[in-house]
Amino acid sequence: MATRYSILLALALFSNSIFSQSYTNWIVGDTTDVQPGNTLPGIVLAGGGGDNDPAMQWMLSRANGGDIVILRASGADAYNLYFFEDLGVSVNSVETIRFESGDAAADPYVIGRIREAECLFIAGGDQFDYYSYWKDTPVEEAINYLILDKGVTVGGTSAGMAILGQCYYTPSGSSLDAAEALSDPYHPDYEILGCNDFLETPYTQYLATDTHYEQRERPGRHVGMLARIAQEYNTRSFGIGANEYTAVAIDEFGLARAFGEYPEYEEDFVFFLQANCQDEFLPETIEAGIPLSWDRGHSAVKVYALPARPDGDGVFDLTDWQTGVGGQWQNWYVQNGELMRAFDTGPDCAAVLNNTDGPALARQLKLFPNPATERINIQWPAGSRIEGLELRNAYGQVLRREAGEMKEIDLKGLASGVYFVEVKMGQKSAVRKLVIK
Secondary structure, X not given: OHHHHHHHHHHHHHHOOEEOOOEEEEEEEXXXXXXXXXXXXXXXXXXXXOOOHXXXXXXXXXXXXXXXXXXXXXXXXXXXXXXXXXXXXXXXXXXXEEEOOHHHHHOHHHHHHHHHOOEEEEXXXXXXXXXXXXOOOHHHHHHXXXXXXXXXXXXXXXXXXXXXXXXXXXXXXXXXXXXXXXXXXXXXXXXXXXXXXXXXXXXXXXXXXXXXXXXXXXXXXXXXXXXXXXXXXXXXXXXXXXOOOOEEEEOOOOEEEEEOOOOOOOOOEEEEEEEOOOOOOOOOEOOOOOXXXXXXXXXXXXXXXXXXXXXXXXXXXXXXXXXXXXXXXXXXXXXXXEEEEEEOOOOOOOOOOOOEOHHHHHHXXXXXXXXXXXXXEEEOOOOXXXXXXXXXXXXXXXXXXXXXXXOEEEOOOOOOEEEEEEEEXXXXXXXXXXXXX
8 A cells, every 4th residue: 555655646746637536636835745743722713804824823833844734626737836945834745635526535545645644624615515525435534533543633625624523514515594484493405404423622612603604694594503502412503604705723631822913903812712601501582484583691602703813812721711811701692583692791691681672672772773874863761761782783893982871873884794782782682683784
């Protein structure tokens, strides 16, 4: 078998690609397999849209000069020189293997190269390809061998990130959007949602990832996934969501760091979601064809929103899901198919927001027009004593803060997107979602 590998790798060196019935590969660097030892385990979850150099350097450095393997089902060899030369981290080789069909999942060369890797990276594309090509095959076994036995760092971006939770969403057709997910938690586009029977990534039991997060308005469908997982497995569910150009790097101690370019780009955030640890944590209403309701005292899902900074400063501990540095706690909840957020809620996952007055008060708070462009009008319940108002973006950052009576808010200068208006009324508060066109 070693002779066959040598012949194939030599051909790759001269032609830069090898075509076979089931896979295509490209390689740069030394074609001789090295075994440097002292590799470090870890997980890199990248949100797609573009790669974050410091996160990729963190990942490559843990290979200790070994061989890097990239798996993909579309595209070509764009990562080869980027990993081998551009990032300034010395590695022995970088090889991209593109799957042309599921037959490659049983090819001895492909399996051998994966098992020999000191770092594995799964590119973007369509996660259904990875699921259909790899599930219950030697590729699945080889990737789990790298994670569980060999102890190397495994990463993925976009579709690659989507399969690196122990729960996964891999639709074979149309991808679910937030409106579909929350209006019908058993919508046909939820196919395929599975758990704990594919890749065995550390710290991710009953955890689903999601990517291109705020850019493609995916928090709603992510919460829908967590509701389904909690209901079907009768357990607390977890999630990690990453915005584009950000990446989460999880080390061998379960500490997750967020890499991005915050504050230069204020949207560079990652989110750590967990179903509340109240005794009664399951959704109140979760039935086919009926809008989801998962409120639990406005505290159904605890979320740690962590800015993704160039140096990865800021951390969230996945061993306890309560210890975070540099971010902000939020509560997310769903009322009749609408995702809502409450901010500055603290890490106590058992507490409910006793300073709220439930859906009734929120329904009385009126914002119009909504969607809006330059300004909105505000109408609150008659007789309510107004303490103040805050306008926040989707990441929890306060953009406007006003005290006392207000009739309108000037929206000039704000980008299109989803925002939240929180009005404080004595000891109570009400939150409404605002869309700016």
